[in-house]
Amino acid sequence: MNNNSIGFTYRADNWWLQPVAVLVGLGAFIAYSTWAGMQGAYYYYEPYLSPFYSPLVYVKTGIPGGAPLSHSLLGAWPAWWPNFFLLPSSPAVLILIFPLSFRLTCYYYRKAYYRAFTWSPPACAVGAFPQKNYKGETGLLTFQNFHRYALYTAIIFLFILYYDAAQAFFYKGGFGAGIGTLVLLINPTMLALYTLGCHSFRHLIGGQTDCFSCSKTKFGLWKKVTYLNERHQLFAWLSLFWVGFTDFYIRMVSMGIIKDYNTWGI
Amino acid sequence: MIERNFKIWRGNSKGGDFVNYKISIDEGMVVLDALKLIQADQANDLGLRWNCKAGKCGSCSMEINGKPKLACMDRVTDYKEDSQITVRPVKTFPVIKDLVTDLSWNYEQNKRIPPFKPKPRENGAKYRMQQEDVDRVQEFRKCIECYLCQNVCHILRDQEKKNKFVGPRFMIRLASLEMHPLDTEDRIPAIKNEYGSGYCNITKCCTEVCPESIKITDNGIIPIKERVVDRFYDPVLKLFRVFSGSKK
Numbered sequence: 001m002n003n004n005s006i007g008f009t010y011r012a013d014n015w016w017l018q019p020v021a022v023l024v025g026l027g028a029f030i031a032y033s034t035w036a037g038m039q040g041a042y043y044y045y046e047p048y049l050s051p052f053y054s055p056l057v058y059v060k061t062g063i064p065g066g067a068p069l070s071h072s073l074l075g076a077w078p079a080w081w082p083n084f085f086l087l088p089s090s091p092a093v094l095i096l097i098f099p100l101s102f103r104l105t106c107y108y109y110r111k112a113y114y115r116a117f118t119w120s121p122p123a124c125a126v127g128a129f130p131q132k133n134y135k136g137e138t139g140l141l142t143f144q145n146f147h148r149y150a151l152y153t154a155i156i157f158l159f160i161l162y163y164d165a166a167q168a169f170f171y172k173g174g175f176g177a178g179i180g181t182l183v184l185l186i187n188p189t190m191l192a193l194y195t196l197g198c199h200s201f202r203h204l205i206g207g208q209t210d211c212f213s214c215s216k217t218k219f220g221l222w223k224k225v226t227y228l229n230e231r232h233q234l235f236a237w238l239s240l241f242w243v244g245f246t247d248f249y250i251r252m253v254s255m256g257i258i259k260d261y262n263t264w265g266i
Numbered sequence: 267m268i269e270r271n272f273k274i275w276r277g278n279s280k281g282g283d284f285v286n287y288k289i290s291i292d293e294g295m296v297v298l299d300a301l302k303l304i305q306a307d308q309a310n311d312l313g314l315r316w317n318c319k320a321g322k323c324g325s326c327s328m329e330i331n332g333k334p335k336l337a338c339m340d341r342v343t344d345y346k347e348d349s350q351i352t353v354r355p356v357k358t359f360p361v362i363k364d365l366v367t368d369l370s371w372n373y374e375q376n377k378r379i380p381p382f383k384p385k386p387r388e389n390g391a392k393y394r395m396q397q398e399d400v401d402r403v404q405e406f407r408k409c410i411e412c413y414l415c416q417n418v419c420h421i422l423r424d425q426e427k428k429n430k431f432v433g434p435r436f437m438i439r440l441a442s443l444e445m446h447p448l449d450t451e452d453r454i455p456a457i458k459n460e461y462g463s464g465y466c467n468i469t470k471c472c473t474e475v476c477p478e479s480i481k482i483t484d485n486g487i488i489p490i491k492e493r494v495v496d497r498f499y500d501p502v503l504k505l506f507r508v509f510s511g512s513k514k
């Protein structure tokens with residue numbers, strides 16, 4: 001009866017549906033974002049900038065669908081860049097590590113990938129991947145404890161991506177809006193709903209105290225963050241989908257495959 | 267007349283096997299009723315532990331079709347007519363007889379936890395607590411000690427790390443003490459080193475099975491893990507403590 005083999009269970013329901021859905025969902029996103037981030041082209045269509053590429057630290061000029069040099073923080077792409085296939089001269093490879101580390105150490109995603117990818121366990125009351133000496137998050141995975149630092153960078157990224165959304169209202173100085181503007185505005189909003197519902201944020205904003213009645217402001221903020229925290233999984237997926245879609249939309253417009261409807265008539 | 271097929275594990279610490287029973291049931295019966303009926307009519311020696319039949323004593327924990335549940339809160343008619351309902355004792359704790367297991371390991375863990383240590387009263391005055399401060403710890407006090415969470419936690423169930431991790435039920439007991447505004451005991455170092463908070467990988471099965479719907483992971487374990495981070499991992503806070511001379 002006490003069978004310890006992997007995947008063994010007496011459960012009769014479709015327990016494998018959830019891990020498979022996570023595997024497919026996260027797998028698809030990882031595949032698309034890696035591909036899109038390595039392109040180094042078609043990430044820009046004035047005034048839209050793909051969120052995978054923002055902020056632009058260096059910009060390589062003369063690239064189809066690339067941003068103009070004036071958008072770069074530090075100027076032209078450095079000549080010393082090794083430029084082999086794992087490290088293409090794409091502005092995305094310089095910054096993707098930040099959102100990646102945030103999602104990688106997020107308490108929700110940890111649950112999702114520990115279940116779907118490492119099977120520890122794949123589902124409740126279903127045999128886990130056998131490990132001789134399970135260490136949880138005390139051994140190699142101790143780095144998960146630094147999630148709050150990834151959160152700090154994610155908050156900075158919210159400002160950057162809202163700035164990009166604001167920029168998307170101006171084409172060559174003229175105010176207006178397009179479908180792309182809307183897409184770029186929804187993106188940081190989804191990310192904000194996800195980021196501000198973070199468990200570490202909930203702790204730092206008020207959860208660390210034992211006395212809620214001592215500060216009404218802290219308690220009020222904690223309650224608001226708790227509201228988002230209870231929906232953290234939902235916003236994790238919505239924001240993940242939307243950031244991928246935003247890149248996809250701008251890429252398609254930039255490649256001339258679809259047309260962006262906007263007030264500027266471009 | 268409605269009928270259902272049951273497959274019940276029968277045996278003791280030395281071994282055993284599943285035995286099939288077929289019974290006719292009434293509308294509204296729960297699995298515990300069905301087991302008692304089988305006990306009365308077909309298997310007088312069926313070992314079964316129950317008490318309140320109201321989901322409040324935590325005695326009737328078992329695994330029904332593989333899911334850790336209270337037998338007294340699980341309707342038989344929720345299972346399809348032609349299906350077989352498999353009932354087995356909880357996996358994580360040793361079987362005594364049939365569906366009854368030895369849960370004493372859990373009581374041993376409880377004893378290891380330093381109890382509530384309130385700060386001294388000011389001039390003999392009464393303790394006063396505000397509702398918002400009570401609410402947070404009150405959630406954990408709904409626990410009926412059914413130990414379904416302990417049973418499903420893969421660290422205790424599959425990884426055989428009972429010597430490293432006290433389990434979710436005691437993580438929320440620790441949380442309820444640590445978050446208590448009147449408590450003065452510091453359990454954070456022990457939470458990390460002795461009770462094993464780092465072993466939990468927040469996969470949330472404890473929350474999934476809790477019959478009291480306590481948000482064990484989100485409201486108990488994760489906040490406690492964050493307090494451990496404050497104390498042991500956050501370099502900025504560590505530096506801050508060096509300069510401010512504070513210990514916590």
Ligand code: SF4
Pocket residue numbers: 415418419420421433434465466467468469470471472473482483487
């Ligand atoms: S969340 Fe942690 S304590 Fe709860 S079942 Fe999972 S590993 Fe065990």
Ligand code: SF4
Pocket residue numbers: 324408409410411412413414415416434435438472475476477478479480482
């Ligand atoms: S926390 Fe929930 S599942 Fe765990 S023992 Fe208490 S009531 Fe049972």
Ligand code: FES
Pocket residue numbers: 102105106107108109147151194195197198199200201232
């Ligand atoms: S817990 Fe998910 S972002 Fe922090």
Ligand code: FES
Pocket residue numbers: 316317318319320321322323324325326327336337338339
């Ligand atoms: S008999 Fe008391 S909880 Fe089921």
